[in-house]
Amino acid sequence: MATIDTFRPEDERQITAMYRRVFGDAAAEANRLRWDWQYARNPNRPPDGPQIWVAREGPAVIGQYAAMPVRLMAGGREIDASWGMDVMVAPERQRQGLGEVLFRTWEQHVGAALGLGLSESSYRLFRKLRWPNVGPVPCFVKPLTRRALRRSSWPTPVNRVVSALTLPLVRAAWRPRPLRANVESIQRFGDEFTALWERVAPRFAFAVRRDAAYLNWKFREAPHVRYAAVAARRDGALRGYVVYRHLQEARARVTLLVDFLADPGDAPSFETLLGWVDREAREANSDKIRAFNLHAGFARSLKRSGYFPVKSTMEFTAKINAVQLPPSFYEDTSGWHVTLGDSDQDR
Numbered sequence: 187m188a189t190i191d192t193f194r195p196e197d198e199r200q201i202t203a204m205y206r207r208v209f210g211d212a213a214a215e216a217n218r219l220r221w222d223w224q225y226a227r228n229p230n231r232p233p234d235g236p237q238i239w240v241a242r243e244g245p246a247v248i249g250q251y252a253a254m255p256v257r258l259m260a261g262g263r264e265i266d267a268s269w270g271m272d273v274m275v276a277p278e279r280q281r282q283g284l285g286e287v288l289f290r291t292w293e294q295h296v297g298a299a300l301g302l303g304l305s306e307s308s309y310r311l312f313r314k315l316r317w318p319n320v321g322p323v324p325c326f327v328k329p330l331t332r333r334a335l336r337r338s339s340w341p342t343p344v345n346r347v348v349s350a351l352t353l354p355l356v357r358a359a360w361r362p363r364p365l366r367a368n369v370e371s372i373q374r375f376g377d378e379f380t381a382l383w384e385r386v387a388p389r390f391a392f393a394v395r396r397d398a399a400y401l402n403w404k405f406r407e408a409p410h411v412r413y414a415a416v417a418a419r420r421d422g423a424l425r426g427y428v429v430y431r432h433l434q435e436a437r438a439r440v441t442l443l444v445d446f447l448a449d450p451g452d453a454p455s456f457e458t459l460l461g462w463v464d465r466e467a468r469e470a471n472s473d474k475i476r477a478f479n480l481h482a483g484f485a486r487s488l489k490r491s492g493y494f495p496v497k498s499t500m501e502f503t504a505k506i507n508a509v510q511l512p513p514s515f516y517e518d519t520s521g522w523h524v525t526l527g528d529s530d531q532d533r
């Protein structure tokens with residue numbers, strides 16, 4: 187009979203070995219490099235240690251539920267919430283009900299249980315548990331070159347034809363516009379970013395608290411990835427920020443629009459930031475820019491700035507316990523702010 191309790195430092199060796207068996211060597215190594223930052227240094231970490239539940243059978247570790255605590259604005263209140271992240275059951279113990287017990291243990295201890303970018307097995311388990319399914323988070327792409335719409339699953343001749351046919355689209359999307367705010371690079375997120383969050387938070391039905399402590403931890407101190415971040419200022423006042431990075435994928439070079447915040451009603455500021463990222467992406471020879479976004483206001487700005495919605499695989503589930511919310515809350519996500527920078531999606 188399995189028991190579930192919280193993580194102890196001496197579990198680390200067994201958890202790493204299980205991680206290797208479930209997710210493979212490369213993922214286990216990446217997890218080891220990230221672990222201290224991701225779990226121990228999270229500014230929202232509970233005082234008694236990282237938010238990790240462990241399933242044991244005698245001395246053996248047979249499952250884990252590791253989560254990322256955050257503060258969440260939901261339905262007009264700020265509550266404790268938690269992104270489910272590294273969840274796994276030892277391969278020989280899967281499909282015997284242990285995952286369900288781990289998911290429920292996690293959910294009963296947090297004000298809101300959130301899952302983003304679910305695997306096939308966890309997606310099915312969330313469905314089985316009948317949790318609200320609010321995903322996927324829409325994906326937007328802005329093509330910058332003819333290579334933008336290539337796919338690694340298509341043969342080369344098909345990719346060539348697609349490149350040729352989509353050239354007019356690429357040209358139409360690329361209309362450089364003057365920047366309508368001052369844009370400056372961010373070294374550290376200072377207190378004025380917390381003030382920006384406090385100001386715009388009531389504009390969202392759902393959004394993770396993006397204060398300075400969170401932003402510095404997430405986008406300035408992550409050991410596994412380097413981000414660029416810029417702020418928009420108008421009339422001297424901070425209006426928004428965007429976090430991005432460039433990477434090489436199999437068929438194309440991509441700029442990822444990782445995270446952003448602005449008043450969703452302040453289109454000029456957000457669109458100025460998008461214009462800045464356009465220039466940076468071109469400078470970095472990117473073939474396209476990719477963003478994930480749920481909010482209807484930001485979606486309008488993305489489309490006006492030359493982004494197209496494409497198929498998204500970033501599944502999303504949210505179960506809010508700390509505030510009583512009607513089912514309709516989960517049906518209309520047009521006021522929800524969720525990006526690639528949420529949870530541990532960008533890793």
Ligand SMILES: CC(C)(COP(=O)(O)OP(=O)(O)OC[C@H]1O[C@@H](n2cnc3c(N)ncnc32)[C@H](O)[C@@H]1OP(=O)(O)O)[C@@H](O)C(=O)NCCC(=O)NCCS
Nearest residue numbers: 273274275280281282283284285286305307308310311314
């Ligand atoms: C996700 C995971 C933790 C679930 O643990 P588990 O002990 O197997 O889950 P349970 O036995 O409690 O629940 C089983 C339900 O989960 C879903 N499920 C679990 N594994 C599945 C699989 N391989 N394919 C499809 N559905 C699966 C099904 O809904 C299943 O219900 P069913 O058995 O009635 O069909 C486990 O499958 C796992 O470690 N997966 C690999 C790692 C992973 O994908 N982690 C999630 C990262 S987001």
